[in-house]
Amino acid sequence: MSTPVNLNTIRQAPKVLLHDHLDGGLRPQTVIDLAQAAGYSELPHEDAAELGNWFREAADSGSLERYLETFAHTVAVMQTEEALARVAAECVEDLAADGVVYAEVRYAPELFQDGGLTLDQIVQAVQDGFREGERRVAAAGKRIRIGTLLCAMRQNARSTEIAELAVRYRDAEVVGFDIAGPEAGFPPTRNLDAFEYLRQQNAHFTIHAGEAFGLPSIWEAIQHCGAERLGHGVRIVDDIKVDEDGSVHLGRLASYVRDRRIPLEMCPSSNLQTGAARSMAEHPIGLLAKLRFRVTVNTDNRLMSHCSMSGEFAALHEAFGYGWEDMQWFTVNAMKSSFIGFDERLELINDVIKPGYAALLG
Template sequence: MSKHVETPVTPEAIVTAPKVLLHDHLDGGLRPGTVIDLAEANGYSDLPATDVDALGTWFRDAADSGSLVRYLETFAHTCGVMQDEAALVRVAAECAEDLAADGVVYAEVRYAPELFTERGMELDAIVEAVQAGFREGERRAAAAGRTIRIGTLLCAMRQNARSLEIAELAVRYRDAGVVGFDIAGPEAGFPPTRNLDAFEYLRQQNAHFTIHAGEAFGLPSIWEAIQHCGAERLGHGVRIVDDIKVSADGSVHLGRLASYVRDRRIPLEMCPSSNLQTGAATSIGEHPIGLLTSLRFRVTVNTDNRLMSGCSMSSEMAALVEAFDYGWSDLQWFTINAMKSAFIGFEERLAIINDVIKPGYAKLMGH
């Protein structure tokens, strides 16, 4: 009998572990070098730097400002260079390659098609370009010996009045790899209920959707997203901790909303590093993800914007391992939570859990 040895949980080993990503923005994950190339090709002259390292640093520093508004400003540059078919195909293909290289086996990547219409591209053409890019990236990853599947989420911007149109677009492409819908953009002053017609349409169409809620704005945002709009998942959802009281003796009391979210297993798409940048938490160790994980909410770990946060799925997990002393079983739990919560079919999710995720972690745990 050979002796089975557990692999130490190092950052290098975490890269090899199968991971699942549910909350990642296409326009927040470009390679700095690609931003520079595309700016040159498109005559976009507003970049704050044209050196690869300097530009990468600029994105992280600007995003580190502690303000969601300043954080969102960084997207003017990535969206600015994503205004034609070639750019969208390239960005999506590289996204798939980069995620696969980081050990991600299934990802849902989101973007707002309306942000890429500045040079006259039609919404359908935008969706088709991004889908083509993801398929190309999946092929390149496979050629490099890594299997990744990417589903797309289409976002409507909550401050604009196009959410029904984008919801219809998502349903139109549901059989071409668009797995769901989301609303993004500034939370304060733009409650999800402004977009009720879109959510009612999606429910009638048996379509999936998640909602950015409880990042910069508190419990009312989460309550509206779930109870008025019918969100299946919460983008961030970090402020649900405002409905949880931890007493001095360590006993925990969940309010009605927190209980509902936990009881119904509503997935929380948590993005620790991003939350530090926007001021939703002060450090990874103090991030509510620790408490929510110990209370066994349906917690998932995500990157949000890999360029702005200078992060990857592996670096997010490594940060959690360092802060909370998590082991392989915890990382497997986050990964299975995410796969269970994905917007693809039940049998497809089960196959990835049983054929990819569990064997991958069993190997790392020395089983």
Template sequence: MPDGSTVTPVAPVPPELSADTLRRAPKVLLHDHLDGGLRPGTVAELAESTGYTGLPTSDVGALGRWFREAADSGSLVSYLETFAHTCGVMQTEEALVRVAAEAVEDLAADGVVYAEVRYAPELFVERGLSLDAVVEAVQAGFAEGVSRVAERGAAIRVGTLLCAMRQHARALEIAGLAVRYRDAGVVGFDIAGPEDGFPPTRNLDAFEFLRQNNAHFTIHAGEAFGLASIWEAIQHCGAERLGHGVRIVDDIKTDADGTVHLGRLAAYVRDRRIPLEICPTSNVQTGAAGSIAEHPIGLLARLRFRVTVNTDNRLMSGCSMSSEFAALHETFGFGLDDLRWFTINAMKSAFIDFDERLRLIDTVIKPGYAALA
């Protein structure tokens, strides 16, 4: 193992980070699922307008609570079952446009200045939409949302990640779709769905195609499964980022005196600055962490892994970027400097061009945090 190093605990920060300060802090979001972020009222209204009859209740307040409670299962498989309802109401072009536009508005209202929002086009073709029609409807919705935000005097940029479901056999097809629409706002590719039993190496042809076409991709790995999924995602598939990646902590050992030893894989991930798309609340819900206090993000941040903070599924987790920041501030004592670091980490790791990443860091993120300080 690499040489050990001693980790100094983070000192508590005075509680001056108000809810308003956290909301106004510029944020960058790399891991957010479109079908996991609907407003409960939108789910109810779309169910009525599209004839979807599977909802557990039509009462908006009760529906929002149901999604959060159903997701609090401690199992990724059970957590994913809640998406049957959101996907069920997103089977028309009009529904996809509405959901995408509202997602942009909600993120901007929460202080997000750049977001990569992901979804699996194959999940929205049950009523006859083609994959292309799905992508074009979502892109139209994102554009509409950006326009509405601009009318209110704010700004947000949104990139799209197209997901393939790892339990299906359409990864190469979806990878081709991502490449075909990369000049229309699609910035990358991902595989999602149940990890256990569906390793990323099942989709090697898709990742080879993406590399040959100079296309970006991230892979869900190290959430419900362990180090093997991370190793395969990086070494076999060539992932640029890790969706979640929290199980990298299984390759880190801490002695009683605080000395930390990184295993070969953990050291490689840190040395190569491979971004971790960490979603604290979601990780607790799916059992990847016992609680926010037990979440490895505190250790990973202190060890200076390329940690980013994300929402995953805002509806199921009842969360926002501001609430995730608030939980980390209250639990680990992270202050504005730490939140700025998470945000710049994320912006550096985004799948847009280098010049635009620098522009957002230098003209939006750094000035925004300076004004708060």
């Protein structure tokens, strides 16, 4: 007999996360602790519950630019090796507690140099934190693996430098590269040198595209830059027409994305906050999943969106009636689309994900 679907049972399901920002997932109490240690006095609240609510409300503006402003506080308290390692280790613990078995967590090393750290010191501190978190989880009898994505900020001019950094650490579980930050005015083609270098090095990369900006952002990311995945990609729905009788017509770009199985790193709660969708029930993920795009479900920023993978699945269950088979489909999509080796992906799908859902399906 199938296990009932609710938030508690969803936490038991094995989940895969491809789009999660390290500086967007801190525990509120950790923000407070690190601010005190750093002498940072700009936090709006000193109580963890109130601070957590503030982050969510400040991010609920409907504007991507306003949403990004909340990161000023988290980035400010993550300027030492000790702070970076602590945040990384706690990230692993929190994801594992939510049933995540594989995650690719991303951050922009260039944002953490205000205290004088080198890029290599930053990456090493985060990797040390991730490995410590994995050890703690294993000691508690659970399993999780973390891969790292290094981001370049698209409004700056350091993408090739960060791409080289990602390649330098790819044997230390840095599995790929990304560009992040405001889309409008900063098209992905500003970073062509970085993407060409990554292709030459047989390295993996995803690109934030089609979140706050429309189809041109997606088209450039794929056709000019060669993105393997699309960070968000929600605006691909603008190239899909649904008639009154329910018949669906895909434009050439939408057809290409679906036919090539280009993964969409969709983040439902975050999209509602930044105005990319008006409500969960109206989120394009419903149509895109129905049309069998390579859809994945992600958190984006767990602190700002006050969300978790289990919470995202629970919200989609309520909005679209998704059950265990749908959640398994999203999870296998994500695992297939990850940047680790084929054998490793297959082992997690066959030995962890499918058995986990089989137990819930009864």
